[in-house]
Amino acid sequence: MSENLYNKVWEAHAVRRLANGQTQLLIGTHLIHEVTSPQAFSMLRELGVPVRYPGRTFATVDHIVPTDESEEPYSDKLADEMIKALRVNCDEFGITFFDLKSGKQGIVHIIGPELGITQPATTIACGDSHTSTHGAFGAIAFGIGTTEVRDLLATQTIAMDKHKVRRINVDGELSPGVYAKDVILHIIRVLGVKGGLGYAYEYGGEVFDRFTMDERMTVCNMTIEGGARCGYINPDDTTFRYLKGRPYSPKGPAWEEAVENWRSIASDPGCAYDDVVNIRAEDIAPTVTWGINPGQALFIDENIPDPENCPEEQRASIEEALAHMKLEPGSPIRGTHVDVAFIGSCTNARLSDFKEVAQYLEGRRVADNVKAIAVPGSQGVGVLAEELGIAQVFRDAGFEWRNAGCSMCLAMNPDKLVGDQLCASSSNRNFKGRQGSPTGRTVLMSPLMVAAAAVTGEISDAREVFDLQITAGA
Amino acid sequence: MPLEKVTRVAGKGVYVPGDDIDTDRIIPARYLRCITFEGLGEFLFYDERKHEDGTDKSHPLNDSRHRDAVIFLSGENFGCGSSREHAPQSIYRWGIRAVIAESFGEIFFGNSTKLGMPCLTASAGEINKLAAEIKKNPELQIEIDIISAVVSYGDYTFQAGFPDGVRHSLVEGRWDPLAELLEGAKEVKQVAASLSYFNT
Ligand code: SF4
Numbered sequence: 075m076s077e078n079l080y081n082k083v084w085e086a087h088a089v090r091r092l093a094n095g096q097t098q099l100l101i102g103t104h105l106i107h108e109v110t111s112p113q114a115f116s117m118l119r120e121l122g123v124p125v126r127y128p129g130r131t132f133a134t135v136d137h138i139v140p141t142d143e144s145e146e147p148y149s150d151k152l153a154d155e156m157i158k159a160l161r162v163n164c165d166e167f168g169i170t171f172f173d174l175k176s177g178k179q180g181i182v183h184i185i186g187p188e189l190g191i192t193q194p195a196t197t198i199a200c201g202d203s204h205t206s207t208h209g210a211f212g213a214i215a216f217g218i219g220t221t222e223v224r225d226l227l228a229t230q231t232i233a234m235d236k237h238k239v240r241r242i243n244v245d246g247e248l249s250p251g252v253y254a255k256d257v258i259l260h261i262i263r264v265l266g267v268k269g270g271l272g273y274a275y276e277y278g279g280e281v282f283d284r285f286t287m288d289e290r291m292t293v294c295n296m297t298i299e300g301g302a303r304c305g306y307i308n309p310d311d312t313t314f315r316y317l318k319g320r321p322y323s324p325k326g327p328a329w330e331e332a333v334e335n336w337r338s339i340a341s342d343p344g345c346a347y348d349d350v351v352n353i354r355a356e357d358i359a360p361t362v363t364w365g366i367n368p369g370q371a372l373f374i375d376e377n378i379p380d381p382e383n384c385p386e387e388q389r390a391s392i393e394e395a396l397a398h399m400k401l402e403p404g405s406p407i408r409g410t411h412v413d414v415a416f417i418g419s420c421t422n423a424r425l426s427d428f429k430e431v432a433q434y435l436e437g438r439r440v441a442d443n444v445k446a447i448a449v450p451g452s453q454g455v456g457v458l459a460e461e462l463g464i465a466q467v468f469r470d471a472g473f474e475w476r477n478a479g480c481s482m483c484l485a486m487n488p489d490k491l492v493g494d495q496l497c498a499s500s501s502n503r504n505f506k507g508r509q510g511s512p513t514g515r516t517v518l519m520s521p522l523m524v525a526a527a528a529v530t531g532e533i534s535d536a537r538e539v540f541d542l543q544i545t546a547g548a
Numbered sequence: 549m550p551l552e553k554v555t556r557v558a559g560k561g562v563y564v565p566g567d568d569i570d571t572d573r574i575i576p577a578r579y580l581r582c583i584t585f586e587g588l589g590e591f592l593f594y595d596e597r598k599h600e601d602g603t604d605k606s607h608p609l610n611d612s613r614h615r616d617a618v619i620f621l622s623g624e625n626f627g628c629g630s631s632r633e634h635a636p637q638s639i640y641r642w643g644i645r646a647v648i649a650e651s652f653g654e655i656f657f658g659n660s661t662k663l664g665m666p667c668l669t670a671s672a673g674e675i676n677k678l679a680a681e682i683k684k685n686p687e688l689q690i691e692i693d694i695i696s697a698v699v700s701y702g703d704y705t706f707q708a709g710f711p712d713g714v715r716h717s718l719v720e721g722r723w724d725p726l727a728e729l730l731e732g733a734k735e736v737k738q739v740a741a742s743l744s745y746f747n748t
Binding site for chain 2: 094098137155217229328390
């Protein structure tokens with residue numbers, strides 16, 4: 075019978091049915107970080123329960139790591155305490171920890187793939203909602219809470235309900251200056267921030283077939299912003315090429331076997347989905363958010379919505395968003411003054427993101443009064459960017475080039491907006507207060523659009539700023 | 549350790565209006581710099597409740613008439629965003645014992661259940677009606693029968709939405725799944741053995 079990937083992977087990992095009807099699901103790979111794991115370890119200690127399969131959990135620190143200090147103890151005592159707690163926990167329970175001195179530290183969703191820990195046909199969970207990123211490899215990957223982290227440590231399983239599966243096809247060709255980030259912002263805009271509740275998203279079609287793994291990860295990363303807990307892409311030769319030779323990838327004869335298994339797990343032609351959505355690539359233009367959730371987005375040429383002209387039931391939330399963002403209804407988003415430019419986060423801080431921007435940024439300068447920071451997603455990305463001269467291009471242009479971490483994506487570290495600063499950001503959430511100041515304002519966009527905002531000092535069309543040929547647009 | 553059977557939640561209600569209220573709003577990230585959940589109640593909706601100088605803003609949770617509410621009402625997609633269990637923990641530690649909203653972020657819903665705090669769904673109409681009653685009379689006693697998912701106040705009742713599995717867990721006092729998961733160790737071992745990646 076033809077079946078989709080989600081159902082096949084689910085079946086392979088389902089252990090048994092629980093009394094309440096949920097499934098006890100085996101999680102093959104467990105990733106942890108310093109924010110959502112300490113309480114889980116404390117609960118284990120209290121219960122006197124060991125970690126069942128310590129070899130299947132991998133840890134790193136990312137959220138609270140200061141990106142401009144490299145020596146411990148850090149000036150933030152709480153940060154220091156959290157890093158130390160993770161160290162002690164990993165040590166005591168025998169868990170591999172990619173610590174700050176390992177050369178492999180970074181945002182958990184960047185290092186998993188980079189090290190080859192993230193693999194097709196697996197189940198992956200982490201106490202972090204952007205675990206959906208790993209679905210780019212054809213894994214069922216999703217975020218869990220801390221009590222579930224405890225369950226997972228203790229049993230390698232969690233209690234879970236199965237999702238429905240929605241196939242999202244993007245066919246056709248993306249125009250120059252339109253990136254994976256625009257694709258996912260557009261999908262969320264079309265389907266809404268709660269459109270995915272109860273669903274897993276399967277992304278496919280010509281655009282995804284052509285995408286690199288980095289691009290696929292950008293899309294899967296933001297799946298949760300559309301309300302779907304996991305999103306994935308069927309594994310193919312692009313996936314296998316990416317994984318070959320990575321530290322944790324299968325080696326020798328095991329590699330051939332794995333590839334065969336990975337191929338077989340992909341959705342079968344003609345398999346059933348609970349829903350199918352079709353989107354044309356040509357309809358997508360560079361997209362930016364104007365509001366306080368990622369679905370409140372528009373093409374760079376569009377005007378900010380006017381609540382007067384919107385359906386009654388949307389009015390209150392649009393007004394709330396406009397009040398927070400201090401934007402004029404009905405006026406263009408383009409030209410909005412920018413205070414901070416941030417390129418980083420698990421959405422867009424891979425080498426390819428910086429490489430793409432660097433080729434246009436060379437010889438340009440960040441506008442006066444704009445604070446621009448570039449934060450590699452991992453130490454590995456940082457090292458390569460230095461070697462290739464990419465980091466220097468950013469520095470020469472006036473960006474601060476930082477150490478790896480989550481940085482200004484959520485500002486649990488010293489990288490924060492101040493007051494009502496407006497930040498052009500390559501991250502994934504524009505929630506109120508997300509970037510550290512309760513009145514701070516976030517505008518999400520692709521890394522190249524952030525660079526365009528940085529050099530012009532205002533929200534701009536990167537295609538014009540960097541002289542790309544415009545072939546599509548709204 | 550036997551868990552409390554959550555069959556009924558009763559008391560006063562508080563309505564925090566809005567759709568897509570995310571977990572960053574429920575508890576700002578800076579209060580996640582901690583290694584226990586203790587004391588998180590006071591940071592609930594912190595930036596919505598407090599000015600930057602620490603003085604109170606006008607917010608339903610700051611209103612002393614709602615201070616001892618146990619039932620929390622909101623709009624669509626409540627608790628969307630991050631997986632931080634700190635969000636339901638702060639709600640629970642504030643004193644809330646049940647949430648009624650139009651819909652919920654999936655991870656938030658699961659996290660809340662595992663704390664023994666039921667999240668029930670209701671239409672915007674029912675929520676607005678109840679919110680209006682609370683506004684008129686903050687002392688209004690609301691009762692949620694978890695077994696039937698019926699909400700009643702005054703002489704009015706309505707049926708809320710609540711998935712069978714979750715209801716079963718709460719009503720039977722099995723909302724913390726760890727004990728049951730541990731019982732499956734043998735089957736877990738078998739499934740793990742069948743997966744080549746698991747054993748490398
Ligand atoms: S980069 Fe941002 S979204 Fe990604 S894991 Fe870190 S804080 Fe979360």
